[in-house]
Amino acid sequence: MTVSHDSLRTFPVVIEIPVQWGEMDAYGHVNNTVFFRFFESARIAFLERCGFLRSYDEVQIGAILHSTSCRFRLPLLYPDTVLVGARAEAIDFDRFVMEYRVFSTAQNAVAADGEGTVVSFDYRNRSKAELPQMVREGLDALKR
């Protein structure tokens, strides 16, 4: 599933998703909400890789999406297959910023860039929490 491309060289996690015809809206372009579905799929893949899904399973400290944004660069059309990259930046004691990039293989160009702030949350105490050690190590490993 992990595919490499120069625009995505700095993204340790890259997933591949075929565009569905039904994701286009009445303007004949992939609807803006679909880009956030792409981001989400890349985020879930990243959270698995950095240990945050395991952290939730083992100690109920998981990740919450605090905010997210998208800068649309090119309209996407069916048929196409996008590569969606995710990486962590600005790692703080209780949060980090995910950066996303959507690359259109049909157009051989970046279609969108995005961000999402992910906050560590202790589901047992219902409160914010520091990033678990296993997540810190996972983030480090993905940096290298």
Add this chain to the structure above:
Amino acid sequence: MTVSHDSLRTFPVVIEIPVQWGEMDAYGHVNNTVFFRFFESARIAFLERCGFLRSYDEVQIGAILHSTSCRFRLPLLYPDTVLVGARAEAIDFDRFVMEYRVFSTAQNAVAADGEGTVVSFDYRNRSKAELPQMVREGLDALKR
């Protein structure tokens, strides 16, 4: 929320949903998958009314969607508000058939009819189950 209209006279549960612009696809009509979202929303409202959501909470006997279908009659467009009716037919010992109707208020016409077979399932024993007594009574009450 419950609205009445002659085409929906025989539907004891009717919900009202505004069509969203983004539900239209590249043909400029509301995408076919959205009709099944409409059906689902009416089904959930019906399952609450007939006691099936309470049955799940109290004795873990809930409803599973076995199959579903839709007959499209008119294309839907934004702006519009649909009324979606649901009723139970063919009530058997462990299942019943939900019938749905989507009515376009903008076109003053039926846009689609559908069905879904709902099966009773015991989530503790992981097996099919008879319809709980509270659901039978709920279905009776909605018939009257």
Add this chain to the structure above:
Amino acid sequence: MTVSHDSLRTFPVVIEIPVQWGEMDAYGHVNNTVFFRFFESARIAFLERCGFLRSYDEVQIGAILHSTSCRFRLPLLYPDTVLVGARAEAIDFDRFVMEYRVFSTAQNAVAADGEGTVVSFDYRNRSKAELPQMVREGLDALKR
């Protein structure tokens, strides 16, 4: 994109779609509406292969979805990749029935079967139409 599997042997068009995490609903299973998105994606691929998209472009005779249904066999979960097959049956002078099959590679089993009736429509005259000759030939070629 075309993948082969024994359960899909009789389907001339098969597409591959990764399940997205966000397609699961509050029950933790892929939502029922997503199966109709899968069907649609297979239908579009089939309509392209049998010449119906070209027929629309050249003589404005296209395909309309008259009705559709799904029989759910297994709940789908993330992560998974589904193969979705499409074939034409019951070919009549102005319509045919598409049959669909959703195969879960994670579970190595059929997750759903479905149908959709596709009707030929003349967009210039706004009326039903016979299947264009190029579509008949395309359907024949896909049968072999």
Add this chain to the structure above:
Amino acid sequence: MTVSHDSLRTFPVVIEIPVQWGEMDAYGHVNNTVFFRFFESARIAFLERCGFLRSYDEVQIGAILHSTSCRFRLPLLYPDTVLVGARAEAIDFDRFVMEYRVFSTAQNAVAADGEGTVVSFDYRNRSKAELPQMVREGLDALKR
């Protein structure tokens, strides 16, 4: 459709949307992509009110979504009805910023705030364009 609430007092356009059960994801909360559907529906309502849909019809100068963001404040659950407000800020010669607010009536609280930059685009010349005069006047009228 236009509803008023104190948190939305400064939003000249407010739409009302019932939350659908199927919009919740596997975490049991309304999925993050749905907030962008809410924003889109409010944006379309706003663009109609300020004359941008008419401008597109008459002179093919329409609005393009350049970028968008959301700050999630509270998880949304079914059943609920949200009010979604939209207003224009930072009006420049060829663009403005839409601000959105999602208000949960079930929780009587703001569930999310968002933004979107809307750019004027001349579809005949395929180039950026100044905001049409009718849009400027529409924006003024909505400010008052």
